[in-house]
Amino acid sequence: MRRLALALAAIAFGAGPLLTARQEIQTLPKPAAPAGARDAAPSAPTAPAGTGVIAGTLVAADTGRPVRRAQVTLSGGDVRTNKSATTDERGQFSFTALPTGDFTLSASKGGFLGATFGQQKPGTGQAGTLIHLLAGQRIERLSFPIMRGGVITGVVTDEFGDPAFGTTVRAMRYSWRTGERTLQSAGTGSTDDRGVYRIPALPPGEYIVSAVPRETFEVAERMRAVEEMAVVASRGGSAAMMEEAKMLASRISSGADAPEPTSGYAPVYFPGTTQASGATTFMLAASEERANVDVQLQLVPLVTLTGTVVSPQPGTTATLQLVDRTQPPGTSIRSTRSAPDGTFTITGVAPGQYTLFARATVREGAPPPMPGQMPHAEAAAMEAKMAAMDVAKLGLNQLWASTEVVVDGRNRPTASLVLQAGMAVSGVVKFEGGATPAPAPAQLARMSVTLAPVGAVSSELTIPSSATLDAEGRFTLRGVFPGSYRVVPSAGAPAGYTIRSSVFAGRDSLDFPLEVKPGEDHAGGVLTFSTSSGEVSGALQDAGGTPAPGYTVLIFATDMRYWTPQSRRIQTARPSTTGRFTLRNLPAGDYRIVAVTDVEQGQWFDPTLLRQLVGASIAITLADGEKRTQDLRIR
Secondary structure (H helix, E strand, C coil): CCCCCCCECCCEECCCCCCCCCCCEEECCCCCCCCCCCCCCCCCCCCCCCEEEEEEEEEECCCCEEECCEEEEEECCCCEEEEECCCCCCCCEEEEEEEEEEEEEECCCECCCCEECCCCCCCCCCCCCHHHHHHHHCEEEEEEEEEEEEEEEEEEEEECCCCCCEEEEEEEEEEEECCCEEEEEEEEEEEECEEEEEEEEEEEEEEEEECCHHHHHHHHHHHHHHHHHHHHHHHCCCCHHHHHHHHHHHHHCCCCCCCCCCCCEECCCCCCCCCHHCCCEECCCCCCCCCCEECCEEEEEEEEEEEEEECCCCCCEEEEEEEEEECCCCCCCCEEEEECCEEEEEEEECCEEEEEEEEEEEEEECCCCCCCCCCCCHHHHHHHHHHCCCCCCCCCEEEEEEEEEEEECCCEEEEEEECCECCEEEEEEEEECCCCCCCHHHHHHCCCCEEEEECHHHHHHHHEEEEEEECCCCEEEECCCCCCEEEEEEECCCCCCCEEEECCCCCEECCCCCCEEECCCEEEEEEEEECCCCEEEEECCCCCCCCCCCCCCEEEEEEEECCCCCCCCEEECCCCCCCCCEEEECCCCCEEEEEECCCCHHHHHCCCHHHHHHHHCCCEECCCCCCCCCCCCEC
């Protein structure tokens, strides 16, 4: 295979500082372990001990001072190793008796952001730099900087300007989730008697702040607690716990806990809007304390949404989710459960445009439960057990219904939903093994496939559906809700095989998600596994020819049709300390490859970013199953 030394421009994004982890590789006599440091036993105590050493000092990124009594963990190696240590009074740590291989080094301490060695943006989930260790090698005097968390603080007042005591305040950060830019909760705080709140330990990034009225937050938390109580009870909790969950869920869902409100405080975004789209965004720098982020609550009309869920099996209770479509995905979801007679009540609904989604799990062919026999808690426990299970083999069926609801604050809205059976997705698994034998029927029976939701909206209102294979490799996923999915293996794939394609109606769901619409089943799918897969590996060096581990190597398809969230044709790899990188399981096709720095986790799925990178990248073509070596050089 050809080895190409290429001149390549590195593109930097974002205004945050780049944290460069320094290293010195020495072959000096083994030093004594720092006082206060300890090595935990490897997870596999029978594995042969190595002779390598990784040691260094943990320092604060803003001051350079040692960070004492912090937890440092090391994992990886050719012989899987997991160790932990506590830094001493000089911030030092040491791991000894290490095997060869690539290691991940991470650290944590209260008030600081969890960090991985070589990570450019701690607290964001971004990958770090793998430390490559040779036999007997001593990598010492590592300087490992970790960053203090940022702080957002301010005052929340009511409509009269008086302090709003006990109000929950959320710091929400724009980040990339499932390949899309969405708002994610980064931290919460609560106001004191002065209306003052303080949210610490925040990673750098772009934020908005939301104040959630106390009543709204309490109802949501209590409903969540009921659901958790039901799950605990289903796993062996007491009968009294189950009965309490039933009673609380019934009272909350029926609105019996409090008189029906006619007005109240809606969640408000800084500086004073009920719509996230109108919120003021601001950048929080590393370790910055941002003060005076003040919010004034707004009094809005509140109404009660009532309705009925009709089920083909009388006595069925359903889970309902009310999603505000005027707010970002995941930021405004109200949940409740219907009573055994199908009625439900959701109080304190502010004006907005909503989707109301209902789902239930029933046993096929079973007599309908008597009223009160399977109310809220048992149904919640059943749904918890159904996640990632083959409902068809359990004799269960998943039902769904949805409708749109517009609330203007003047009238009391009602909604009626009729539960219907979910759709079916079926197909067969095939193997292209070459010299590797195809799995036997007994091994096929241990395999399963999953419908993985694609996109933030699908992830909100759907749950993964799984099914096992029969002796001939066939599968049927039942009770599938409407949404966008990829059909992928979830367990039991034989060694040496990787998924190559997942084709339904001539389209590969690995590249173009399968759209499941109401009333439409999808049959005849073919999941093909192969023993050959494309791979690009190489070394990344700077202009002087030394390893450049501080960058991320990004490969993406030339064809913009493949620039979709979580596309398998868009991949990244962080080079190790030697500059080596590997990108695996790539389909055949034309690609662009580039080295970038300061790119946020998941941002590489953004078509806007990829268009900017085309001019700075180089083109490569990968044949089916080809393993190509491609060296890169930063200029």
